[in-house]
Amino acid sequence: MTTGNHVPDLVLTGGLVVDGTGAPGRHASVHLRDGLVRAIGGEPPADARRVDVTGRVVCPGFVDIHTHSDLTLLSDPRALSKVHQGVTTEVVGNCGLGVTAPEQPDLRAAVSYLDLDPSVEWSWRDLPGYLDAVEAARPGVNVAALVGHLVLHARVCGFADRPASAADLDAMGGLLRDALDGGAVGLSTGLVYAPLPFVREDELLALASVVAAAGKVFTWHVRSYEDGLVASVEQAVRVARGTGCRTQISHLVSVGRRNWGSVRRALDLVDEANADGFSVGVDIYPYLHGNAPLAQLLPAWAQDGGPATWVPRLRDPDVRGRVRTAWLDRPTTWDEIMVSWTARPEPDPAVGRSVAELADELGIPGDEVVLDLLAELGTGVMMTAGGRSEDDLRAVLAHPAAVVASDGLALDPAGVTGAGMPHPRSYGCFPRYLTRYAHDLPEAVRRCTSAPAERVGLTDRGVLAPGAPADVVVLDPERLADRATFTLPHQFAAGVDLVLVNGSVAVEGGDHTGALAGHVLRT
Structure with a gap:
């Protein structure tokens, strides 16, 4: 349909338009011109390029x-x-x-x-x-x-x-x-x-x-x-109440089986603040594992002075002993922590292995595996971490203040x-x-x-309406799927048939067109 260049006049016909406002979907044509949504419904110009998207969903990017x-x-x-x-x-x-x-x-x-x-x-x-x-x-x-x-x-x-x-x-x-x-x-x-x-x-x-x-x-x-978790959300809400600042609590989860269910009290705090006239939202991604630097497991005192200081400090036996003591009551186990990336040359055999697996292979405790990795690589090692509840995830996703990120x-x-x-x-x-x-x-x-x-105050994005930027996605609900997994993550999603950014076709039929039409949004 296009080589990735801007399409001056494009009409998507036959699709179910879901406009991003929460309004029910409706079958209508979507007319795009000069990087904007010109019209939804009505009769487009006779010379406009038409693309039949029957059976698919047309929504904002x-x-x-x-x-x-x-x-x-x-x-x-x-x-x-x-x-x-x-x-x-x-x-x-x-x-x-x-x-x-x-x-x-x-x-x-x-x-x-x-x-x-x-x-x-x-x-x-x-x-x-x-x-x-x-x-x-x-x-x-x-x-x-x-x-x-x-x-x-x-x-x-x-x-x-x-x-x-x-x-x-x-x-x-x-x-x-x-x-x-x-x-x-x-x-x-x-x-x-x-x-x-x-x-x-x-x-x-x-x-x-x-x-x-x-x-x-x-x-x-x-x-x-x-x-x-609850005390931490209390602090965020307290600051919101004390300043009136619009507040967003990122990736709201509870980690560790003993903490499952605590997100519900955190959501109560959000509800109470919003009922009192403040603006507190949350966001979450639909997975039961997180991803972060392995160094995030260290107690705060062990990171005093910055990476140039704390990395060599982890070779000190006394410091290592104090860290191990701090980890005795961790809410997650070493079989729930996987090494997902390191700064070592590829392939690194540690990547894709849990700390527990590495400990068994090396014949040393899991905490020693982690301390050795951090002493060698500092911030140059990432982990994927579990210990989360499906019920908690669903509770957050269903909450009226939650968005997906x-x-x-x-x-x-x-x-x-x-x-x-x-x-x-x-x-x-x-x-x-x-x-x-x-x-x-x-x-x-x-x-x-x-x-x-x-x-986040981007009031001109996220809707399909006349005059809005033409950021548009066409989805095939029969084929839509996430194909990336924790062991084979580098796989594009299926069923995302067409993506336009500011009116230029970026993805078509599963292929990137080469278009680079994004804008830097300054508010």
């Missing part, structure tokens, strides 16, 4: 508000793993992680989760400069960015365990205001990523006040998703970012949700489109 594609979009701007599942807008800068202080060597190590391609040069110095770099790369999807709290705190306070002074808070607030004025959609924090575990609540309140004054969003990777990255299966065994959510999050957990298609599409867009 998915708006993925929780991603870590900050650097992978610069490695391969096509965003292949995302656009092939129908994502047309990515929000980066989540979990407090950011890439806007390249002059700090420790920062690049601290956010190595994002840094899969060493050839990507950090040539910018602030968030507007980063957005300029993304724009120059001509991304294949739309991109918006949050300000990473880790960057703000590390710039002002470093990586040591020390409270921020009043002057420090003023400095961070100034940096945050500059970034928000430069187009960021909000602020994110990640209170498990050093040095953020050392942050006090007065810092969170101060930064939330800046975000609230700008009318933007504050997203939270809370302090604990294990035994401390992948927590994944835009990956190229044939490129450098296709290494290891990453979480399959990067390839299949949205098809998996729609086929396994959605009971009402219009409402399910809303939770993937207009609802997440609204949470």
